Amino acid sequence: MSKCCENETKCESSCEEKCERECHAAPECPVECATEQWKESFCRAMTEVQVEILKAKILKAHGPVLEQAADAFLEAATACWKSKIAVVQKQHAAKAFKHKLVELWVHEGKK
Numbered sequence: 001m002s003k004c005c006e007n008e009t010k011c012e013s014s015c016e017e018k019c020e021r022e023c024h025a026a027p028e029c030p031v032e033c034a035t036e037q038w039k040e041s042f043c044r045a046m047t048e049v050q051v052e053i054l055k056a057k058i059l060k061a062h063g064p065v066l067e068q069a070a071d072a073f074l075e076a077a078t079a080c081w082k083s084k085i086a087v088v089q090k091q092h093a094a095k096a097f098k099h100k101l102v103e104l105w106v107h108e109g110k111k
Contacts, residue, residue, distance in 0.1 A: 059066070
């Protein structure tokens, strides 16, 4: 297996950098670059397959609990969001009130 597959984060960055450096130095670079890209793609695809397999197994084993946890999280996040919106509405109402007072006093002064 390539060095790329030993460290997946290396796969995403250093293979491209290595390929770029080699492309400028060697005439056979297109083949080397293509080889490295295939190795990198294999690493990424293998990881994606593993993730999909694990997702299915986790869902099967823990699905109902995860669904309940998601519901609980959504409820808490919604409450938090509503409280933040309420703060904005309160600030907006206070500004609107001040604006209305200014209008009243300015118009009152013109009479």
